[in-house]
Amino acid sequence: MNSLDSILKRTEAELSSISFTDEPVSLYDPITYILSLGGKRIRPALTLIGCNIYSENIDAAVKPALGIEVFHNFTLLHDDLMDGADRRRNRKTVHKVWSPNVAILSGDAMLIASYRLIGKTPAPYLSVVLDLFTKTALDICGGQQYDMEFEQRMDVTEQEYIRMIEMKTAVLLACALKIGALIGGASLHDADLLYNYGIDLGLAFQLQDDLLDVYGDPESFGKNIGGDIISNKKTFLLLNALRMVEGEERDRVLGWLCRIDCDPERKIAYFTELYSKLGIKELTEQRIAYFYTEAKHNLSALQIADERLCVLKEISEKLMYRQV
């Protein structure tokens, strides 16, 4: 079995070796650019790890793993354009370096290129992998649609929010893991359990992202603290605050959300204090622990020796404690 370290190194090496020789180069430069910006490469790693649970040889999972990472970066490219985001990973976004039209068209080419890689799945698994990938990709578009619609709403329920992050974030982690397992030779029973593991892990992961935006260490989180607060993002924390506050406090919250020019530090300080006062940090931590526990229940039902799961458990722990 491969160590987590060797899986991550292989993922990065395979990603850097992708080159687009198609014409015109101007269509592919933005794709090379966004793929070079880095990232944790969790999704392709999960595909290789899923495969390695069932097979010593993970070569057959490499191209589909890359397809999932290319797809993920395609969603970032188009989401940044739709969100009007100027920067990603401390670099300019594609539509800022080039133009909105380039971002649209190179994004389209990137989505197609991700299918080209998924299409390299070995023939016996191609149909089922393709179906799963396509279903996942549509879910992710649906999740982004909900996310944009939620911006205009003040009455988003926790249930709606969980469904949105399931579609936008969790399904791709689940899909990545399941595709790897299938290519490794897992039974459909095991592959489905790993899918469910990925869903719950993804939900825990996204809620932790929401939490770290407020309470994280800027050094290790890799993003500026309070970014979600500044942009009025309807996170798990804000939705719960909106649900709890009444009267004058509610008016103050809505006031901060409506104001366009305000001191960012004061706004961050206000919401951080509000969340602490309402016990929202603890509430979020409880939900994270709940989903992470739910995730792990799936693993105990797998028909596989426990020691084959150590790398999956290792990357999950690192993800939950953000050391990867």
Add this chain to the structure above:
Amino acid sequence: MNSLDSILKRTEAELSSISFTDEPVSLYDPITYILSLGGKRIRPALTLIGCNIYSENIDAAVKPALGIEVFHNFTLLHDDLMDGADRRRNRKTVHKVWSPNVAILSGDAMLIASYRLIGKTPAPYLSVVLDLFTKTALDICGGQQYDMEFEQRMDVTEQEYIRMIEMKTAVLLACALKIGALIGGASLHDADLLYNYGIDLGLAFQLQDDLLDVYGDPESFGKNIGGDIISNKKTFLLLNALRMVEGEERDRVLGWLCRIDCDPERKIAYFTELYSKLGIKELTEQRIAYFYTEAKHNLSALQIADERLCVLKEISEKLMYRQV
């Protein structure tokens, strides 16, 4: 064998029966909208015709045929956004009815939905069909990229232009026909000949589109005459005019191309007269005839009884004389 009429009717019926039951509906409404705007449905018809050349039963080609039409409409949706086009087939474009973000995201979902339909190709053909579809889709993005780049250039050669329309238009006709033939059971030899037929037919078709923009009958052409002239589109006609004119005449042409507010009727009249004076109508007709003849050479090399080609020949004739 099915008649052309029954193929076209089946195509239209199958297209109207596509319904998107995925959530959220707001993501799928624009897809249903653009698919309802009509069109000649040449591409899915070519897939069914290609299949019918080799097989009496064309059912297996229906879903891939729809995938090609959904993909084609996806390109229209994103191209309209990139071109800032307000109207398509006498109705508002998606980004005008909804918003640019909706056009981006629903377009993405539409591209994925086209893969969902292509993924329904019978297992023995899935891998080869998928590869061809993906290669074609990337070519089309490349063609659109060239088309946008040509807007900024005055020195586009005929060779570059032919390559652009091959990528943007011809490859999808060729791909549609080849996919159908493969699913019908054609040999790779025959499928490739039909692909080449589609390429040359597509080139002839696009050059005729360029010609009809100037010399067509508005009634039967279905678009306003002179649209390409008004928008300074680098058509086969304009490129040849730019190549031929010198001195003061060249300055006049460039003057018309630079002017932002000008009388559209005078501009159309100027270019129509210029093209006639330079013999560009005849030149274009010669090139159309050349590509159509080249196309037909491929058919004579097919290893199939001639009578099985009658529907393909019929739709080609109708296309070349725009009666479909």
